[in-house]
Amino acid sequence: MSFFKKLFSGAPAKRDKNYYTFNVKCNRCGEIIEGRVDLDNDLSLEFEDDRSIYFVRKGLLGNARCFQQIEVEMKFTSTRELIEQEVKGGTFVE
Numbered sequence: 001m002s003f004f005k006k007l008f009s010g011a012p013a014k015r016d017k018n019y020y021t022f023n024v025k026c027n028r029c030g031e032i033i034e035g036r037v038d039l040d041n042d043l044s045l046e047f048e049d050d051r052s053i054y055f056v057r058k059g060l061l062g063n064a065r066c067f068q069q070i071e072v073e074m075k076f077t078s079t080r081e082l083i084e085q086e087v088k089g090g091t092f093v094e
């Protein structure tokens with residue numbers, strides 16, 4: 001507990017959350033599911049071809065009675081621009 005207190009006490013004023021949102025359509029039932037990547041917390045730093053990139057993997061589930069798990073993988077640059085995205089179990093839609 002003390003660790004978290006210490007962590008937050010000196011933190012600067014909370015800025016607006018930085019999210020990347022997207023929609024995927026389930027291959028099985030056609031449901032459109034909205035996904036959201038928290039660009040401040042969800043990304044993990046990786047090194048690829050001498051550059052650093054940010055990587056995130058998300059598992060999404062729709063509401064209905066569909067058990068298809070949709071797995072999304074995205075890569076961002078250090079300035080949080082999307083460079084690559086992949087989806088299994090669904091497709092990206094606008």
Ligand SMILES: [Zn+2]
Nearest residue numbers: 026029066068
């Ligand atoms: Zn589905």
